Amino acid sequence: MILVRVEDRSGVLQRVTNCLARRGFHLLSCSVGQGPKPGLLCLWLRVGTGPQPPDQVIKQLSKLIDVVSVEDRTETDPMEWVTALVEIRRDGDEMELEAALQEPGVQVVRRLKDSVLAAVAGTPEQVEVRLGQLRRLPVSDWVLGRPLALGEGGAGQAAAVGNRQVSGS
Amino acid sequence: MCATALLGFDDNQREPAPARRCGAEILLRALEAEGVEVIFGLPGGANLPIYQYLPGSPIRHILVRHEQGAAHMADGYARASGRVGVCLATSGPGALNLVTGLATAHFDSVPVVAITGQVATPTIGTDAFQESDVIGATMSVTKHSYQVHDARDLEAVVHEAFHVARTGRPGAVLIDIPKDVQQQIVEGEPAQITRLRPHREPPAPSQELLMAAARSLAGARRPMILAGRGVAIAQAQAALLALAEHIDAPVGTTLLGTGVFPSSHPLALGLVGFMGTGYCNLAVSNCDCLLMVGMRADDRVTCRLDGFAPRAEHIIHVNIDPAELGKTLAADCQIAADAGWTLEALIKETPERRHPTWRRQVDEWRDRHPLRYPHNGRLQPQEVLAACYAHRLPTDIVVADVGLNQIWAATSWTGDEAGTFLNSGGAGTMGFALPAALGAQAADPGRRVWAICGEGGFVMTLQELATAVEAGLPVKVVILNNGQLGMVRQFQDDFYGGVRSEIEHSVIPNFQLLGSAFGCFSVAVTCQAELGEALEAAMAHPGPALVECRIDPEANVYPIVPFGGGLADFMECPST
Numbered sequence: 001m002i003l004v005r006v007e008d009r010s011g012v013l014q015r016v017t018n019c020l021a022r023r024g025f026h027l028l029s030c031s032v033g034q035g036p037k038p039g040l041l042c043l044w045l046r047v048g049t050g051p052q053p054p055d056q057v058i059k060q061l062s063k064l065i066d067v068v069s070v071e072d073r074t075e076t077d078p079m080e081w082v083t084a085l086v087e088i089r090r091d092g093d094e095m096e097l098e099a100a101l102q103e104p105g106v107q108v109v110r111r112l113k114d115s116v117l118a119a120v121a122g123t124p125e126q127v128e129v130r131l132g133q134l135r136r137l138p139v140s141d142w143v144l145g146r147p148l149a150l151g152e153g154g155a156g157q158a159a160a161v162g163n164r165q166v167s168g169s
Numbered sequence: 170m171c172a173t174a175l176l177g178f179d180d181n182q183r184e185p186a187p188a189r190r191c192g193a194e195i196l197l198r199a200l201e202a203e204g205v206e207v208i209f210g211l212p213g214g215a216n217l218p219i220y221q222y223l224p225g226s227p228i229r230h231i232l233v234r235h236e237q238g239a240a241h242m243a244d245g246y247a248r249a250s251g252r253v254g255v256c257l258a259t260s261g262p263g264a265l266n267l268v269t270g271l272a273t274a275h276f277d278s279v280p281v282v283a284i285t286g287q288v289a290t291p292t293i294g295t296d297a298f299q300e301s302d303v304i305g306a307t308m309s310v311t312k313h314s315y316q317v318h319d320a321r322d323l324e325a326v327v328h329e330a331f332h333v334a335r336t337g338r339p340g341a342v343l344i345d346i347p348k349d350v351q352q353q354i355v356e357g358e359p360a361q362i363t364r365l366r367p368h369r370e371p372p373a374p375s376q377e378l379l380m381a382a383a384r385s386l387a388g389a390r391r392p393m394i395l396a397g398r399g400v401a402i403a404q405a406q407a408a409l410l411a412l413a414e415h416i417d418a419p420v421g422t423t424l425l426g427t428g429v430f431p432s433s434h435p436l437a438l439g440l441v442g443f444m445g446t447g448y449c450n451l452a453v454s455n456c457d458c459l460l461m462v463g464m465r466a467d468d469r470v471t472c473r474l475d476g477f478a479p480r481a482e483h484i485i486h487v488n489i490d491p492a493e494l495g496k497t498l499a500a501d502c503q504i505a506a507d508a509g510w511t512l513e514a515l516i517k518e519t520p521e522r523r524h525p526t527w528r529r530q531v532d533e534w535r536d537r538h539p540l541r542y543p544h545n546g547r548l549q550p551q552e553v554l555a556a557c558y559a560h561r562l563p564t565d566i567v568v569a570d571v572g573l574n575q576i577w578a579a580t581s582w583t584g585d586e587a588g589t590f591l592n593s594g595g596a597g598t599m600g601f602a603l604p605a606a607l608g609a610q611a612a613d614p615g616r617r618v619w620a621i622c623g624e625g626g627f628v629m630t631l632q633e634l635a636t637a638v639e640a641g642l643p644v645k646v647v648i649l650n651n652g653q654l655g656m657v658r659q660f661q662d663d664f665y666g667g668v669r670s671e672i673e674h675s676v677i678p679n680f681q682l683l684g685s686a687f688g689c690f691s692v693a694v695t696c697q698a699e700l701g702e703a704l705e706a707a708m709a710h711p712g713p714a715l716v717e718c719r720i721d722p723e724a725n726v727y728p729i730v731p732f733g734g735g736l737a738d739f740m741e742c743p744s745t
C-alpha cells in the first residue's frame with residue numbers, strides 16, 4: 001500500500017497511472033480522496049510490480065513533478081473500508097436469505113419482487129468473508145468497490161529513495 | 170533573470186512596461202528573461218499569435234523544415250551549450266512531429282523546452298481542426314508538461330518549465346498554449362512569480378555510504394571505472410580524471426560518455442558494452458571493484474546482466490536519479506548524487522593506490538584485442554573517421570547519427586576536449602545528427618561542427634540542409650555511404666541466420682547534386698587518397714558542406730557481443 005500525495009491539478013491522475021503503465025506496473029487498486037491539506041489529493045495505491053524491483057514504484061512516482069510525497073504504508077496498516085453490492089434472487093430458501101441479511105455488516109438496500117439488493121461493508125477481510133457466505137445463496141449479480149483508505153495522520157514511513165548500501169562492505 | 174524584467178521594465182531604458190500585453194508577448198518576455206537566444210520552430214495556425222510578436226523580440230528564430238528537426242536542433246543546442254534548448258511548433262501534426270525529438274532529448278537527460286500552440290480553449294476536446302492531445306502523447310517522453318489556461322499564469326509556467334528542465338536529472342518539458350491564451354490581453358503588471366516548485370533533491374548520501382565506497386575502492390586490487398554523460402552534465406571531467414589517476418583505475422565510457430575521459434590517456438579504455446572495445450569489456454569482466462558514475466546500467470552497457478562484472482566484489486553505482494539505482498543492476502553501494510560532488514568526495518576519502526599488475530594485464534588485453542578492420546582495398550569507415558579526427562580542431566564538435574556510423578565514430582574517437590562528441594544514445598534516433606549539429610552550431614558559431622551519418626539516417630532529416638544554408642550554419646556533414654542500413658545488415662548477418670532482408674538501398678540520391686540543390690558544397694570520396702583534399706575543401710568552404718564517402722558496403726563493427734551473451738563473450742573481426 002502506497003500513499004501518494006499529489007497536487008490537485010487537472011490531469012494528475014493520468015500522470016500517475018501513465019507512469020505506472022509505462023513502467024509495466026499493474027495498478028491493483030486506487031482510492032482517491034481529498035486529504036486534510038488543501039490543494040492536495042491523497043491516492044492510496046496497491047501496485048503489482050511484476051519482475052521489477054518493488055521500490056521502483058516509489059522511485060518512479062517520486063519523479064513526477066505534481067507528486068508531493070510518496071510513502072510506503074505497507075507496514076503501518078492503514079484503515080481500509082470496502083463496500084459491495086449484492087443482488088440475491090428470492091427463489092431460494094427464504095429463511096436462509098433472511099438470516100444472511102441479519103449478519104453484521106450487511107444492510108438491505110432495496111427489496112424487489114424477485115430479489116433483494118444488499119450492501120456489505122467492512123474491512124476488505126470482513127467483506128471477503130461475508131461475500132463468501134452470501135454467494136452460497138442464489139446471487140444474480142454483485143459488485144465489489146475499491147477500498148477507501150485512511151491513514152493520513154499515521155506515522156508513514158517516508159519513501160526511501162536512492163542512497164543505500166545493499167550488503168555490508 | 171533580472172528583477173526589472175520580471176516587473177515589466179525594459180532593463181536599459183527603465184520605462185514602464187505597456188499596461189496591456191497579450192499572452193504571446195508575455196511568453197516571449199519570459200523566454201527573454203530566461204536568457205533564450207534562439208528558438209527552432211515552424212509556424213502554423215495555432216501558434217501564429219506568437220509569430221506575430223516574434224519579430225519584436227531579440228530572440229533569434231531559426232525556421233526549420235520539419236518539427237522533428239526543431240526538437241533535435243534544440244537538443245543539439247542544449248548538449249553543446251549546457252543551456253536549455255527551445256523549440257516551437259503548432260498544434261496537431263506540428264506538435265506530434267516533435268515527439269521523436271523530445272523522446273530523444275529526454276532519454277539522454279537533455280534540457281529542452283518545447284512550446285506548442287493548441288486549439289482555442291473552448292474547442293479543446295471537440296476534435297477541432299489540428300487538435301491533438303499533445304500532453305497525453307508526450308507524457309512518457311517528458312519530465313513534465315503544462316497546458317496554460319490563463320495568460321496570467323504564463324510567466325510563472327515558463328520559469329518553472331525551465332527550472333524543471335535543467336535541475337536534477339535534466340529532461341524535456343512541454344508547454345502547450347491554446348491560441349486564445351496567446352491572444353488573451355492581460356491588463357497591468359504581470360503577476361509576480363508565485364512559486365517555483367523546488368527540485369526535490371534526494372537526501373545527501375551519508376558519510377558512512379561514501380566511506381564504504383571509498384573503502385571498496387581503496388581495498389581493490391583490480392579497480393575499474395565506467396563513466397557516462399552524467400559526468401559531462403556535472404562538468405566533472407577533471408574530477409573523473411583526478412580520481413582515476415589517484416586510484417590507478419582504468420576508465421571505460423558509455424556511448425553518451427564518449428569524450429568525458431581523454432582518449433589519449435593511458436588509463437582510457439574507450440567504449441564499454443554491446444559494441445565496446447574488447448579490452449574495456451574484459452576489464453569490466455575481471456575487475457574486483459567497479460565504480461559506475463553518471464550512467465545508467467542499461468542493457469547496451471551490461472549485455473547479459475548476470476554476466477556483468479562477475480568478479481566484482483563491490484559495485485558502486487552513482488546516479489543523480491535515484492530510480493536508476495537498483496533498477497536493473499543491484500549494486501551493493503548505491504549513491505544518488507551529482508557525479509561531480511561524489512567524485513570529489515571519493516578523491517578526498519580514498520588513499521592513493523598503484524596497481525602495476527592489473528595495469529599490465531589491461532595493457533596486455535589492449536595489445537591482444539585491438540580494434541581491427543579489414544584492409545581490402547576499399548575505403549574503410551575507420552580510415553574516414555581517422556582523417557576527420559586528424560583534421561578537426563580539438564574544440565570541434567562531432568555529432569554522430571545512429572547505426573554502424575555511430576559506433577565507428579565513438580570507437581575511433583580521439584579527443585581530450587570534454588563535451589565534443591554528441592549522439593543519441595538512449596533512443597538511438599536515426600536522423601538525429603544533421604539537425605542536432607545545426608543546433609550545436611547555432612549555440613556556438615565560432616566552433617566547427619561535424620555531423621557523421623550513414624546514408625540511411627541522413628535521408629531521414631536531410632531537408633534541414635535548407636535550414637543550414639538559410640540560417641548560415643556551416644556544418645560539415647560526412648556521409649558514410651555503404652548503400653544499406655548497415656547495422657541492420659550486420660545484425661542479420663551475425664544473429665539472424667544471414668538472411669539479408671530489406672536492408673539494401675537500391676536508390677540512393679546523388680549526394681553531389683542533392684547538396685548543390687540545397688546550395689551546399691559537396692564532394693564525393695571513393696578512396697583513402699582522396700580523403701584529405703575533400704575534407705580540406707569542405708572545411709575551407711564557408712557554408713555547409715557534404716562529404717560523401719563511399720565506404721566498403723561490407724564493413725562491420727567489431728567487437729560485438731552476441732545477443733544474450735555477457736560482455737566477455739564478444740566476437741572479433743573474423744578476417745583478422
Ligand SMILES: Cc1ncc(C[n+]2csc(CCOP(=O)(O)OP(=O)(O)O)c2C)c(N)n1
Pocket residue numbers: 571572573574575597598599600622623624625626627649651653654655656657
Ligand atoms: C528512426 C529509426 N528507425 C529505425 C532504426 C533502427 N536502425 C538502427 S541502425 C539502422 C540502420 C542505419 O543505417 P544507416 O543510417 O545507413 O547507417 P549505417 O548503419 O549503415 O552506418 C536502423 C534501421 C532507428 N535506430 N531509428
